[in-house]
Amino acid sequence: MHDVVVIGAGLSGLRVAIELVDACDVAVVTKVHPLRSHSVAAQGGINAAFGPSDTWQAHAFDTVKGSDYLADQDVVELLAKDGPRAVIENERWGTAFSRTEDGRIAQRPFGGAGFPRTCYAADRTGHNLLHTTFEQATRKGVKFYNEWFATSLVKSGSGVCGLTALEIPSGEVHPISAKAVVIATGGYGRIYARSTNALINTGDGCALALDVGVPLKDMEFVQFHPTTLYGSNILISEAARGEGGLLFNSKDERFMKNYAPSAMELAPRDVVARAIQTEINEGRGFENAYVHLDIRHLGKDRIAERLPGIREISIHFADVDPVDRPIPIQPGQHYSMGGVDCDKNGTTVLKGLYSLGEAACMSVHGANRLGGNSLLETLVFGRIVGVAVKDYLKTTGRVEKSNLGGGLRRTTERMQALLSKGTGQSPSVIRSELCSMMNQYVGIFRDSQGLSIALNMIKSLQERSRKMTAGCTDSRFNYALIRALELQNMLQLAEVTAVSALAREESRGAHSRTDFPKRDDQRFLKHTVVTKTKGRLVVGYKPVNLGMFQVKEREY
Amino acid sequence: MIFRIARSPEGRRITRYDDYNLSVTKGMTVLDVLFRIQDDIDPSLSFRYSCRGAVCGSCAMLIDRVPRLACRTPVETIKQATLRLREFPAIETAQLSELGDSVVIIEPLPVLPVLKDLVVDMSSFYQRFEEMKLWTDPEDGQEPRTQIPAELSRFDRYANCISCAICLAACPVCDSHTEFMGPAALAKAWRFYQDSRVMNRGRYLEVAKRREGAPMCELVMNCVKACPKDVAPGGAIREIKSTGQ
Numbered sequence: 050m051h052d053v054v055v056i057g058a059g060l061s062g063l064r065v066a067i068e069l070v071d072a073c074d075v076a077v078v079t080k081v082h083p084l085r086s087h088s089v090a091a092q093g094g095i096n097a098a099f100g101p102s103d104t105w106q107a108h109a110f111d112t113v114k115g116s117d118y119l120a121d122q123d124v125v126e127l128l129a130k131d132g133p134r135a136v137i138e139n140e141r142w143g144t145a146f147s148r149t150e151d152g153r154i155a156q157r158p159f160g161g162a163g164f165p166r167t168c169y170a171a172d173r174t175g176h177n178l179l180h181t182t183f184e185q186a187t188r189k190g191v192k193f194y195n196e197w198f199a200t201s202l203v204k205s206g207s208g209v210c211g212l213t214a215l216e217i218p219s220g221e222v223h224p225i226s227a228k229a230v231v232i233a234t235g236g237y238g239r240i241y242a243r244s245t246n247a248l249i250n251t252g253d254g255c256a257l258a259l260d261v262g263v264p265l266k267d268m269e270f271v272q273f274h275p276t277t278l279y280g281s282n283i284l285i286s287e288a289a290r291g292e293g294g295l296l297f298n299s300k301d302e303r304f305m306k307n308y309a310p311s312a313m314e315l316a317p318r319d320v321v322a323r324a325i326q327t328e329i330n331e332g333r334g335f336e337n338a339y340v341h342l343d344i345r346h347l348g349k350d351r352i353a354e355r356l357p358g359i360r361e362i363s364i365h366f367a368d369v370d371p372v373d374r375p376i377p378i379q380p381g382q383h384y385s386m387g388g389v390d391c392d393k394n395g396t397t398v399l400k401g402l403y404s405l406g407e408a409a410c411m412s413v414h415g416a417n418r419l420g421g422n423s424l425l426e427t428l429v430f431g432r433i434v435g436v437a438v439k440d441y442l443k444t445t446g447r448v449e450k451s452n453l454g455g456g457l458r459r460t461t462e463r464m465q466a467l468l469s470k471g472t473g474q475s476p477s478v479i480r481s482e483l484c485s486m487m488n489q490y491v492g493i494f495r496d497s498q499g500l501s502i503a504l505n506m507i508k509s510l511q512e513r514s515r516k517m518t519a520g521c522t523d524s525r526f527n528y529a530l531i532r533a534l535e536l537q538n539m540l541q542l543a544e545v546t547a548v549s550a551l552a553r554e555e556s557r558g559a560h561s562r563t564d565f566p567k568r569d570d571q572r573f574l575k576h577t578v579v580t581k582t583k584g585r586l587v588v589g590y591k592p593v594n595l596g597m598f599q600v601k602e603r604e605y
Numbered sequence: 606m607i608f609r610i611a612r613s614p615e616g617r618r619i620t621r622y623d624d625y626n627l628s629v630t631k632g633m634t635v636l637d638v639l640f641r642i643q644d645d646i647d648p649s650l651s652f653r654y655s656c657r658g659a660v661c662g663s664c665a666m667l668i669d670r671v672p673r674l675a676c677r678t679p680v681e682t683i684k685q686a687t688l689r690l691r692e693f694p695a696i697e698t699a700q701l702s703e704l705g706d707s708v709v710i711i712e713p714l715p716v717l718p719v720l721k722d723l724v725v726d727m728s729s730f731y732q733r734f735e736e737m738k739l740w741t742d743p744e745d746g747q748e749p750r751t752q753i754p755a756e757l758s759r760f761d762r763y764a765n766c767i768s769c770a771i772c773l774a775a776c777p778v779c780d781s782h783t784e785f786m787g788p789a790a791l792a793k794a795w796r797f798y799q800d801s802r803v804m805n806r807g808r809y810l811e812v813a814k815r816r817e818g819a820p821m822c823e824l825v826m827n828c829v830k831a832c833p834k835d836v837a838p839g840g841a842i843r844e845i846k847s848t849g850q
Contacts (some may be wrong), residue, residue: 152751184740475645529648
């Protein structure tokens with residue numbers, strides 16, 4: 050029915066579709082209206098090395114060092130080189146970037162960066178970029194299937210031939226044939242109880258890819274953001290520290306001096322998150338649960354100008370006005386460095402299947418992503434993957450549709466089981482057990498014992514989920530069914546995360562093993578790839594593309 | 606606390622109200638309540654959600670007859686809150702006082718058609734932005750445009766709109782005149798008109814001044830009071846009315 054179907058309508062999916070719309074018949078399948086995608090919640094900014102005093106090489110170096118040398122350096126090169134172009138493109142589309150007094154795009158310091166290179170629109174950068182990019186996609190006539198939930202990918206021979214999707218408003222399942230499918234479904238943060246992520250971030254695209262034999266890469270690398278609001282875990286942007294915010298423990302001590310004496314609060318996220326968690330674990334937090342992020346010294350005017358969004362969030366969700374009181378914060382799951390294994394063009398092992406953005410692992414972030422690089426990744430690789438898909442289309446003939454019927458049947462059976470009446474297991478109980486367990490055993494600090502417990506628990510939750518029913522048989526807008534389907538995906542991704550984490554016997558970036566506290570380049574300077582073969586997960590490894598920067602000890 | 610929730614299994618109209626009795630913990634939001642119901646009591650309850658942080662605009666609904674974001678409405682504040690909206694039948698609050706403090710009424714946004722329970726048909730709302738071509742027509746170029754902070758401040762407030770449709774639901778003119786463009790679309794038109802970078806700014810003002818645009822607004826200002834993001838569409842509409850071609 051279409052040349053290309055993009056799954057997901059966040060910044061990645063929209064930017065790919067914009068690249069493709071003039072060249073072929075492209076459609077975007079998205080389980081929520083595009084403006085409800087999680088890109089909208091990005092706050093702090095988007096990195097771009099505008100000269101003359103900053104260079105793409107400096108941006109690349111910061112990114113590689115931040116990644117604990119696990120990022121593929123050829124991919125990082127593309128990201129850093131194309132940064133200014135991507136930002137300028139969106140500026141010219143209308144994004145309301147904050148400005149310097151003389152009218153240039155303003156830039157602020159961010160964690161792990163040697164230069165203030167983060168462009169921003171107050172602390173609502175994602176919101177501005179998403180709305181602007183959606184406007185352009187609409188202008189160019191991109192076709193959207195809004196509130197359609199992708200339920201499977203369908204293969205034909207060695208390539209993809211389409212997908213099936215559930216139309217949420219009607220409850221109908223549709224086969225959609227396509228020469229190429231692009232997975233841009235974002236991360237899977239909701240497998241954790243404490244997460245900044247939107248409730249929709251259940252990693253559906255990653256699970257679909259795994260199901261058709263495509264490997265998932267580096268799934269053990271889960272970013273915990275240092276500053277999430279105590280209680281709801283809503284993100285409090287790194288921009289708060291970029292603008293001068295300070296962290297204090299219950300002894301009124303700026304504890305970062307003990308962890309990153311030169312970068313202090315602006316060390317990379319993995320370092321700051323571990324520091325905060327250590328303070329809490331060792332009894333120097335408040336209520337054994339949080340520390341303080343203090344921005345009072347910035348003054349009301351600066352807060353209103355640069356950080357209006359986090360002020361609003363603090364007031365509404367924690368009853369704290371940061372103009373008068375410090376913000377209670379704790380680390381929380383924030384970003385999935387891992388994802389669908391692909392190269393810098395988004396190409397996967399399955400012909401015609403592409404991926405990008407948080408759903409993908411190219412890998413541009415390695416073991417730890419720097420703030421401001423994820424928005425950039427969506428726009429840079431949206432264009433690049435779009436170009437690659439255009440080239441691929443030139444080589445393909447008619448798409449073989451005969452397997453779509455089988456895909457449709459399998460999806461219908463899967464749904465039928467969830468829609469059957471009876472006293473099955475409750476999805477909400479399984480979900481809440483999964484999420485709190487992931488925080489406890491596959492969180493900031495991990496060890497072999499905890500990860501093994503996690504794996505056993507995941508297996509048993511998966512077993513229970515086979516008897517799960519949605520509890521509601523409505524066809525129209527059956528969100529209980531959607532959430533049960535999402536839970537099946539989450540259980541799968543949790544297992545891949547735990548398996549990968551157990552196998553990696555070292556500490557690197559966001560992956561901290563208390564039983565293996567050192568980085569071990571000899572054994573683990575390589576990517577984890579997990580494939581599902583005959584229902585079982587198989588762990589393998591892939592080399593890292595080095596070349597530009599020498600692997601070194603990481604100090605801040 | 607009793608949550609009296611409007612149900613509409615087939616859409617078009619509310620066919621019944623179901624009461625759910627829940628104990629409320631501190632800080633619990635209306636969205637938390639809805640998930641508690643869907644998870645543990647009644648999986649058939651339908652409502653939209655995404656970010657749970659008041660930035661995606663999915664979960665707008667009527668809470669005690671006031672259009673609000675469910676995710677940003679703590680239950681403990683509902684009974685104290687007043688937005689002093691000028692009332693029209695869909696947001697009439699007169700009967701509420703009879704219910705007392707232990708019953709909260711949750712209903713779909715008015716003005717837009719109900720599809721199921723708390724899910725409304727937003728297509729006419731989205732369609733408006735397309736019909737009015739509320740986007741820029743970018744010209745090729747390799748350089749970012751300059752814009753000083755004073756120029757940015759003329760429109761950045763309007764760029765904060767999250768398209769939740771609360772302004773539309775609060776507007777008596779939208780309720781009685783389906784052809785009215787509504788506050789969100791007009792504020793967005795003004796946003797582009799005020800943006801110093803935009804070349805053909807006149808087209809946004811022109812479209813906003815059409816008969817079914819700013820002239821229909823009666824400056825009730827419910828949109829300004831109800832907007833969860835302080836966008837103040839009514840202020841923009843007042844400006845559109847007073848700006849000549």
